[in-house]
Amino acid sequence: MASHSLDQSMDTLDRAVYVKLKEMIMNKSFKSGELLIQNQLSDQLGVSRTPLRKAMAELEMEGLLERMPKGWLVKEFSIEDMISVFEIRAALEGLACRLVAGKIGKADLAYLRAMFEQAKPSEQNMMHEYYEADVKFHNIIVQSTKDSLLIRTIKSCRIIQTSHQQGLYLHPNDTYQEHMDIIDALEEGDGHQAESLMRAHIQKAIVKLKSGNFEVYR
Numbered sequence: 001m002a003s004h005s006l007d008q009s010m011d012t013l014d015r016a017v018y019v020k021l022k023e024m025i026m027n028k029s030f031k032s033g034e035l036l037i038q039n040q041l042s043d044q045l046g047v048s049r050t051p052l053r054k055a056m057a058e059l060e061m062e063g064l065l066e067r068m069p070k071g072w073l074v075k076e077f078s079i080e081d082m083i084s085v086f087e088i089r090a091a092l093e094g095l096a097c098r099l100v101a102g103k104i105g106k107a108d109l110a111y112l113r114a115m116f117e118q119a120k121p122s123e124q125n126m127m128h129e130y131y132e133a134d135v136k137f138h139n140i141i142v143q144s145t146k147d148s149l150l151i152r153t154i155k156s157c158r159i160i161q162t163s164h165q166q167g168l169y170l171h172p173n174d175t176y177q178e179h180m181d182i183i184d185a186l187e188e189g190d191g192h193q194a195e196s197l198m199r200a201h202i203q204k205a206i207v208k209l210k211s212g213n214f215e216v217y218r
Contacts, residue, residue, distance in 0.1 A: 013047070013051050014051045014054050014055065016051075017045065017047050017051040017052055017054075017055045018051075018054070018055035018058055018059070020045065021041075021045070021052070021055045021056070021059060022055075022059060022064065025059070025064050025065075025074060030074045031074065032074055032075065032076035032077070033073065033074060033076045034073070034074045035068065035070065035071045035072070035073055035074075036056070036065070036071050036072045036073070036074065037070065037071045038052060038053065038056070038071060038072070056072050059072075060072070063075060079209055079212075082209055083206055083209050083210065086202055086203070086205045086206045086209070087206060089202050090198070090199045090202040090203050090206070091199075092142075092150065092153065092154055093138060093141065093142065093154075093198050093199075093202060094195040094196070094198045094199040094202075095150070095195065096141050096142045096144075096145050096147075096150060096198075097141060097182065097185070097186065097191070097194035097195045097197070097198040098191040098192065098194060098195040099145045099147065099150075099191070100141060100144045100145055100186060100194075101185065101186050101188075101189050101190060101191035101193075101194045101195075102186070102188070102189025102190075102191070103144070103189075104141070104144045104186055105144075106187075108140060108144060109183055109186060109187050111140075112137055112140065112179075112183050113180070113183055115133045115136060115137070116130075116133055116137070116176060116179055116180070118133075119132070119133040120172065120176060127172070130172045134175070134179075137179060141186075141198075142154055174204070175201070178197065178200075178201045179201075181197050182194055182197045182198055182201065185197055
């Protein structure tokens, strides 16, 4: 019994270290290209090297870190990497829209509409709220599929998070109506239209990336 409790405590610690380290990477406490030294990081976080090593290995699998001879490198995403991310997003999130069209709950649809209405930016200082709404929008659609493989694939590849982490967004003025149109198609049960709209919505970012004509918003 004591052994079981100890195992649970260790699992909890491993998870806590993983979550903390991931948050620090996602909020840019560590810069892209920065080398993380395990001993130094262990002292900084006040944890032993074992849970830290497990967390770093997991984050390597997620594509956030890259193992180097002297430590772990915070992954720096190239334009080509980002294009691949958006291409995968377009395919998988388009599929998600087709699967949930006509099935997603009315309460969820109403929530999505209200969320964008409230977050629709009128001033620069509201941009952050809009982008938080954008992340929730995409995540809610994916989660609504209840397809464990699809959800796990998107989550493990960090597809949505990667694209948002890098600070590359289309301006809300260009995307607000697109979100509304996708919600309309989902409500009407038009899976093919919802899929097409979602693909086009995400592929706009690919066009901008390829042209080099994009802005980075924070």
